[in-house]
Amino acid sequence: MSASGGKMGPSLTQEILSHLGLASKTAAWGTLGTLRTFLNFSVDKDAQRLLRAITGQGVDRSAIVDVLTNRSREQRQLISRAFQERTQQDLLKSLRAALSGNLERIVMALLQPAARFDAQELRTALKASDSAVDVAIEILATRTPPRLQECLAVYKHDFQVEAVDDITSQTNGILRDLLLALVKGGRDSYSGIIDYNLAEQDVRRAEGPSTEETWVPLLTQRNPEHLIRVFDQYQRSTGQELEEAVQNRFHGDAQAALLGLASVIKNTPLYFADKLHQALQETEPNYQVLIRILISRCETDLLSIRAEFKKKFGKSLYSSLQDAVKGDCQSALLALCRAEDM
Structure with a gap:
């Protein structure tokens, strides 16, 4: 943000961040997300627009994407509540009935509280041995301590089992010890003094x-x-x-x-840039990985991830998504990515 409060273009933002050496820091300012709180927010207008989008002649997918990818997670939760109060219907269920495929998955992920989304992804990974390591490390090692604690509480509430019990029964050896240590979250905080x-x-x-x-x-x-x-x-x-x-x-x-x-x-942003690149290299893009990373990082450090992606692979994340992703969900993922990096 400039002193006057106007928005800077993404390339300018990155240029300034790289000069300041912040491009590799994880959310150093807390403003490295691509998705910000929507300033002209009207919860009533948004709830009505979503209702019209699913009750008109055909489902207005672009209206749904436009609302949900331009509001912060907190604002999306307020829209859900307002929709419920005005229509006596659950927004999540209503949209699920109206949509299908990857767009449905994106919308479901956008509308859930962050901790519930993480808990579901972690549970799915621990039950599917082929993705357990990758997803468990991603969630347990990159979430802030308060968000991780919330995720573990939701995990217990939703699945009636502690995450540590699933980790203990589904993994073994060093992997199990590593994941259990990350769940405990006993990492030292930085004191500023070099030992x-x-x-x-x-x-x-x-x-x-x-x-x-x-x-x-x-x-x-x-x-x-x-x-x-x-x-x-x-x-x-x-x-x-x-x-x-x-x-x-x-x-x-x-x-x-x-x-x-x-x-x-x-380098956390580079870690995510590598994962996104890998997900886009597969014959069919790995939508689960794309959706999870773009949604979980769009309010924290997706600008930094974009900068690392362009630096390492010589092509912007936006163009890469545009080329690889097909169908209804393309506009939603591009909206979360936000802009082209020149």
Whole structure:
């Protein structure tokens, strides 16, 4: 935002952020989202517009997308409540009946509280072994502590089981220990004081025999600023990236989980940019990944993710979505992405 309160174009925003060295920080200002609170918000107008969109001659998908992708999550919750009060109908159920396919999935995800959406994604992943590592690391390692606690509370309420019980029964070995440690959320907060001795001790531990007693506490308890210093010192000391050591010493799910967590710690927006790029490279785009990331990051750091995507892959996220995504859901995903990066 400029001092006068006007909006800056995305490319200008990124240019300023990159000069300030903020493009790689996760929501450093809390304004790195593409979706902001809608200023001329009228809950009544929005509720009426959505009602007209589903009760007219045909379903007005563009009106539904326009309203829901231009309001903050908090505003969408207010619209849901107003719709219920005025029509005695549940907005979520009404839209679900009117829509289908990936657009239905996007709208359902937009209308749910963030913690419920996370809880459902986590539960689905833990029950489907092929995506457990990827999704569990993403949710448990990138959500703020309050949002993670809320997600775990909703998980227990909705599924009548603690997330830790599902993790314990569905995973094993280092992966299980890593996920359980992330659920506990005991990561140190950054004090602003650099502890050089601790960094040296951690580098020596990482250089020693590879046991989960070394790696799990290191990657789940130390603050990211400290860990980035450890990663740098490890590389200077051994001549190899910490990730290379993980690849050489671990296999399967344990390796995938440790690499994912290291990637989150080093540069969270780049971690998400890589995941989006991968989801777009598949023969059929992985809509579940695209929907989850764009919706969960559009109010926090999607501008940073876009900047990392363009820098690494030489093509904007907006163009990549435009080329790969087909059907009704394209306009919704493009609206969340917001703009082209030149």
